[in-house]
Amino acid sequence: MIVLAVVGAAMFYTLSVFNAESGQKVIDISQQGDKEASHIETHVKLMSIDPIKGDASARFEFVPSDNLLAEDGTLKQELKLYVNSANGKQEIDFAKGKLMTPVEAVFNMHGGQATQYPFDKYVTDIDIYITKGKVDEKKPAPAPKETAEGETAAETTNPEDDDLELAISVDFMGSIPGYKIEAANAKYSEVDFVGIETKIERSGTVVFVSMFVSVLTWVLTIGILFLVISLFMRGRKVEIAMFSFMGAMLFGFYAIRNSQPNVPPIGVYSDFMSYIWCEIIVGVCLLACLIAWVLRPAK
Numbered sequence: 001m002i003v004l005a006v007v008g009a010a011m012f013y014t015l016s017v018f019n020a021e022s023g024q025k026v027i028d029i030s031q032q033g034d035k036e037a038s039h040i041e042t043h044v045k046l047m048s049i050d051p052i053k054g055d056a057s058a059r060f061e062f063v064p065s066d067n068l069l070a071e072d073g074t075l076k077q078e079l080k081l082y083v084n085s086a087n088g089k090q091e092i093d094f095a096k097g098k099l100m101t102p103v104e105a106v107f108n109m110h111g112g113q114a115t116q117y118p119f120d121k122y123v124t125d126i127d128i129y130i131t132k133g134k135v136d137e138k139k140p141a142p143a144p145k146e147t148a149e150g151e152t153a154a155e156t157t158n159p160e161d162d163d164l165e166l167a168i169s170v171d172f173m174g175s176i177p178g179y180k181i182e183a184a185n186a187k188y189s190e191v192d193f194v195g196i197e198t199k200i201e202r203s204g205t206v207v208f209v210s211m212f213v214s215v216l217t218w219v220l221t222i223g224i225l226f227l228v229i230s231l232f233m234r235g236r237k238v239e240i241a242m243f244s245f246m247g248a249m250l251f252g253f254y255a256i257r258n259s260q261p262n263v264p265p266i267g268v269y270s271d272f273m274s275y276i277w278c279e280i281i282v283g284v285c286l287l288a289c290l291i292a293w294v295l296r297p298a299k
Contacts, residue, residue, distance in 0.1 A: 029170040029185045030194045036167035040064045040079075040100075040130055042194075046174035046181060047104070049200060051114035052264060055086065055106050056124045056200065062100040074098055078133025079166070084125065096133070109200065117268040118202045118210040118260070125186070126196040130166045165192040172196055178206050178262045206261045213260055214274035217253055221278040224249060228285040231292070238293040246286040253278055 033039040041063040048057045060083070070076050079094040085105035094100050109122035168191075174181035180203045186195030202210075224246055231238060257263070257275045266275070 025173070025175065027172045027183050029172050029183060029196050030189055031169045032191045033167035033169035036191065038065055038067055039167040039169060042128060042168050042170045044126065044170060044172045044196065046176065049176055049179055051120060054109045056109050057104060057106045058126060060103045064100055075100060080131050080133060082129040084127040114264045115268050117264055117270055118207045119269065121199070121201040124198040124200060126198060128168060128170060129193045130168055132166055167191045168194055170194045170196065178203055210260045210270050213256055214270055217256060217274045217278045220249060221281050224282055224285050228288055231289065238289050242289055243286065246282055246289065250279065250282050250286060
């Protein structure tokens with residue numbers, strides 16, 4: 001009964017950790033734009049993370065305020081989106097009379113390296129800026145008119161045409177298996193310019209599994225090492241089955257190493273902690289047993 005209770009408690013804790021890591025959380029980055037008559041709600045969703053390339057891709061979805069839309073849901077005027085994309089266009093135009101469709105962009109991750117797995121951490125900066133397009137920007141300049149003093153002056157334009165800045169509100173969503181993602185509003189953000197500071201690191205589950213694999217390989221390696229020492233110290237017979245056992249461990253460690261979640265190719269921090277050393281020790285033990293089996297005289 002005690003064993004069943006312990007197993008049940010462990011399973012319950014595991015499921016609670018899963019719910020905490022897999023739940024899609026919405027983070028309100030900046031809601032200042034909602035106070036303005038003309039604003040755009042921007043939903044940013046982190047889609048994928050590539051530590052090898054150092055890239056993080058995100059999708060942007062937009063919901064303009066009613067006074068920016070026509071009756072059919074299309075834009076009343078041209079809008080322009082600016083993002084600090086590392087791959088692709090940084091300026092994206094949304095034409096008048098068209099829908100404001102979702103946009104995907106790729107951003108640089110800095111502050112960490114994939115070789116530090118599973119303790120690698122990254123920072124990604126996402127900047128969003130949206131402006132209005134001038135309605136009369138393609139029309140010729142107005143003809144000057146004569147003032148009362150006989151001087152000429154250009155006709156005044158609509159002040160709304162000069163106010164190109166557009167208020168935006170931003171929320172962020174990021175839930176990718178194997179990663180812990182945090183986002184906050186950047187200090188330099190304003191009503192019309194929002195920066196997102198995103199911190200990305202391996203989740204607690206990934207760190208636990210990686211450490212468990214390292215400990216497991218070391219325990220098996222130490223057991224094999226003591227077995228071989230016992231053979232030579234006590235003069236025991238080397239059995240053929242030992243070669244199969246150590247050979248299976250020698251190649252099995254590679255499979256165990258690659259079973260770690262989202263693990264990069266060989267050469268990361270966890271490899272130098274366990275895998276490389278364990279492979280060397282088991283290989284030397286196997287070679288020593290093979291030499292002993294060949295050179296020892298039969299009894």
